[in-house]
Amino acid sequence: MIEAKEDEELMEAALESLEQAIESKDGAAALAVLKTIDWEDQRWVVSQLSEDELGVLVGILGAEDAAKLLSHLAEAQAVEILEELDSADAAEVLAFLPLEMSSNLLRELHEEDAEEILAVIADEEDRSELERKMAYPEGCAGSLMHGGAVTFPVAATVGEVLADLGEHAEDYSDRDVQYLYVVEKDERLVGVLRLRDLVLSVRAKPVRDLMIPDPLTVRDTMELEELAEIFQQKKYFGLPVVDEAGILLGVLPRDAVRREAAEEQADMFLQASGIVNGEEIRSMPLMERCWKRLAWLGPNIGLNLVAASVIAANESTLREVIALAVFLPIVSDMSGCSGNQAVAVSIRELTLGILRPTDYLRVILKEGAVGMINGFVLGCVLGSIAALWKGNLVLGLVVAAALMMNTILSVLLGGLVPLFLKRMKVDPALASGPILTTCTDMCGFFLVLTFASAMLSHLVGV
Amino acid sequence: MIEAKEDEELMEAALESLEQAIESKDGAAALAVLKTIDWEDQRWVVSQLSEDELGVLVGILGAEDAAKLLSHLAEAQAVEILEELDSADAAEVLAFLPLEMSSNLLRELHEEDAEEILAVIADEEDRSELERKMAYPEGCAGSLMHGGAVTFPVAATVGEVLADLGEHAEDYSDRDVQYLYVVEKDERLVGVLRLRDLVLSVRAKPVRDLMIPDPLTVRDTMELEELAEIFQQKKYFGLPVVDEAGILLGVLPRDAVRREAAEEQADMFLQASGIVNGEEIRSMPLMERCWKRLAWLGPNIGLNLVAASVIAANESTLREVIALAVFLPIVSDMSGCSGNQAVAVSIRELTLGILRPTDYLRVILKEGAVGMINGFVLGCVLGSIAALWKGNLVLGLVVAAALMMNTILSVLLGGLVPLFLKRMKVDPALASGPILTTCTDMCGFFLVLTFASAMLSHLVGV
Known part of the structure; x- marks a missing residue:
């Protein structure tokens, strides 16, 4: 109980410092405050700020740190903040979020707001990528999958793959490199490599001989219920997502499916209690x-x-x-x-x-x-x-x-x-x-x- | 719609074949039927069987295959089947399930039934291990963690570790070898090794120099809410679980935490609807x-x-x-x-x-x-x-x-x-x-x- 009370005082102090930083428009100070408190406390502190304060906070943090903050917040909070920003700022912040997150937030915005934000994205490729992602219905594999699968051509050798991994270790470090994917020239998926097998193999061996051929894949259109069933049966950490032609589109982490399933259970509870048009949080207007x-x-x-x-x-x-x-x-x-x-x-x-x-x-x-x-x-x-x-x-x-x-x-x-x-x-x-x-x-x-x-x-x- | 109808006919046919196999006490036939249908359909088919049929089914399948079936069923179904079995049979089936699953099922049984089953477990070590696991409150790290972390002594070299992995590849294949753990002689955890780093390292290097020292750990007593928060913040696939003295007890997979969180959301919905004393399924008495x-x-x-x-x-x-x-x-x-x-x-x-x-x-x-x-x-x-x-x-x-x-x-x-x-x-x-x-x-x-x-x-x- 005493601990809980101390924790509360720390949060109150953090809130006060953050409000001061916002008032004096000191981005570095605001960031420092946010770094002292954990993810759950960040949510609480943000819920205490007024709409104006939130707008200023995003401005002084800059797009990259604002994106990091958004990724820690409850979805409804992040949506609210985006609605407060003008389209250009919102687009800048969204650019720093992974595609599966930014597309999901855009989907939750009022339609006109989302369209305005899309309209100000300068890079045509970025925009069309986002639009393609948003076109997937919520909860399907295409919507939940992550980009950036690490792929190798089917002609590569184990030695080449290991050398590439060493060379790009930095780049790959923020990806979920659980499996490596082997593709044909047209990006069609033909096999999966496990790190473990690579390690224990002769370096000159072609990956074609080492890979698991015809791996289990899921279609991008597959819905949550079926995905949950597959991950229940198979213990994989992630599955490759392919389109109709078998082209590798991304990787669906088990975790993303579990998370979406928990969200769906929470929705059920809210709806059964009469909160039916999407989530309500008390900081909404x-x-x-x-x-x-x-x-x-x-x-x-x-x-x-x-x-x-x-x-x-x-x-x-x-x-x-x-x-x-x-x-x-x-x-x-x-x-x-x-x-x-x-x-x-x-x-x-x-x-x-x-x-x-x-x-x-x-x-x-x-x-x-x-x-x-x-x-x-x-x-x-x-x-x-x-x-x-x-x-x-x-x-x-x-x-x-x-x-x-x-x-x-x-x-x-x-x-x-x-x-x-x-x-x-x-x-x-x-x-x-x-x-x-x-x-x-x-x-x-x-x-x-x-x-x-x-x-x-x-x-x-x- | 036509597809759904076909699917239903298949399930009815499977149910009929299974009932025939049960009647003629043909374990091989029953197993063959179960193998033709997927996990969700197994749940449905089992829900249609009478208590007597279920008892016979477990008998003819044998403990190992019965355990496999149980692991696919909804928890409430598995509990019901265990309650039908006599203590010796139940103990035999449970022995084939991972500890985190068997302890959880025992926890859900009527207390006397659970005690009877524990009493017939001959191996004293197995029994005390199970009792220790059951003593953890539901949802805490100790209750959710998996056993069988792959550990190496701090004095080992990279070459030795890789050789050991190659030698025991078979044994490790059914464990979640995402990280390797480095321990002192007293099993105290001192570091974590990533497969990736091993691959890219000189073979003679001691793992002491390669490991991530003082890794993030969770205490066995940590509760679900806090665990969920940690996995939300950190993208690890699993975290080592330690006791007060820092001894490595097991590995907590991210997935187990997510799954438990989804269960908790489902419980909330049930309780809000007046189903308050644990789950009810219609095959209960x-x-x-x-x-x-x-x-x-x-x-x-x-x-x-x-x-x-x-x-x-x-x-x-x-x-x-x-x-x-x-x-x-x-x-x-x-x-x-x-x-x-x-x-x-x-x-x-x-x-x-x-x-x-x-x-x-x-x-x-x-x-x-x-x-x-x-x-x-x-x-x-x-x-x-x-x-x-x-x-x-x-x-x-x-x-x-x-x-x-x-x-x-x-x-x-x-x-x-x-x-x-x-x-x-x-x-x-x-x-x-x-x-x-x-x-x-x-x-x-x-x-x-x-x-x-x-x-x-x-x-x-x-």
């Missing part, structure tokens, strides 16, 4: 944050009205048995909870590959059984409370029967909705919740009020 | 699944009753203005949604490191602003609908004011609760939801009914 949240809450209010219209249609029953008003929200909320559990299990099983989008029958059987047991237990508990509270057995039976039936309905629906959505190519984490809640609310209100209407003579005045 | 879900639903019914008691206490108001019954669930549900968004943003910011558990003031300011704007917008929408529906302006004002105030309260609470829980070392994803929902329900009911009571003379009969 107020109106943007309000709008992002309202875009989700707005439709929700509509769905709530639809569900509550069931109550409105049964006002007369409610007027006779006012105690029902206490149980309406409990029944709908409890069924919603039960249904959400089923949604989560289906989404997880789909992710793990142990459920297919066509396995309806399995879900119906498995969820139906849970729904009957849990519905029975929960119904008995709530029904007993209702009966004891008002001293009316019929009230208890109405509440118990409604909760029981609605629990069965909601776990069935919760289990099945992600399967339907997956088949329709809609993200299950995004849409399952509101569909489920609306339906279970409606059904819950309907069941309670309908059963009560049928038993009205036994309930009047409760 | 029915009563176990019911019980796991009820353990979460039970307390929830209590919280719901607490919230609904506010309605019960205000029955007389409700009796006068029955239309309020329509708006009670809408106000409480909408506020719950708004609050959940704030919870998700706080949890995400904490994970990204741009929010500290002590940043209360920032959350209050940032969420308060959003709450006021969104509360105003939503309140106006719902209030207008209420006023128009019943032709009663006061009803509209009551509903609008209640939703507005409750939205502000719930985003503040939603934003702050994860910070409190984080400080109390409780998982925010697990507990934020129910705390938030109960409070916003109570407050929502209270606000609607209190405002209505105050305005009762203008509302009677609505």
